Amino acid sequence: MFIETETTPNPASLKFLPGRPVMTAGTREFASPEAAEASPLAQALFDTGEVVNVFFGGDFIAVTAAPGVDWSQLKPQVVAILLDHFVSNAPLFAGTTAADFAVPAESDLIVEEDPADVDIVAQINELLETRVRPAVAGDGGDIVYRGYRDGIVHLQMQGACSGCPSSTATLKHGIEGLLKHYVPEVREVRAA
Known part of the structure; x- marks a missing residue:
């Protein structure tokens, strides 16, 4: 091996x-x-x-x-x-x-989500699964969704990405830009 x-x-x-x-x-x-x-x-x-x-x-x-x-x-x-x-x-x-x-429990959310935002949350999670998680896994980590409320997405970096000096830039410039582009309701991404 x-x-x-x-x-x-x-x-x-x-x-x-x-x-x-x-x-x-x-x-x-x-x-x-x-x-x-x-x-x-x-x-x-x-x-x-x-x-x-x-x-x-x-x-x-x-x-x-x-x-x-x-x-x-x-x-x-x-x-x-x-x-x-x-x-x-x-x-x-x-x-x-x-x-x-494997799957975070709903109790792991850090904000109480508005039931009216279910479509927005679904779009965010779809983008995280298809575009963000594969890229972050390539760097030895993962990203976990922790909630959405009032235009703010809460995400947690894990693995090699959690202590990485560039993790703030990844969240603010990479992921935030992507989410804002595809989901206009997103105003900001914050580290959980």
Whole structure:
């Protein structure tokens, strides 16, 4: 088995491609060692003591190193952990399935949406699914819809994109411009 690596726009993160599916549906982010307890793989990566974020995408794992960590020393450790996991066909999650984490619950919305905005919300989600998420996944992350109210779309960046120095520019110039162009009711995009 060979695991490819790719850089991301976030210098603290690398994207690891095992050449097989990681998540069959959705994505999952682990932003702390406590959250990583749900996944033996994420926990093993955090156990290095040099990892601060692990993100599972459809066909990749994005790993974010702690400030000051040298990737030339951490990368071989991460590759070894990933090889052990995938070669042994170990489960990705402990006692749960990937589907348990794939879709954010409605309670995850940060704003109460107006039922009259259902068509606008559908347009926003369609654009996020077809245009934005594939591009963000290419950079080792994901974007999660967190609500729409009064012309303001709330989005959360995950994975390599969550701590990326260019994430604000991506939200404000890229995604906001796209949404404003196709959905005239959108006035602003804010990070959740």
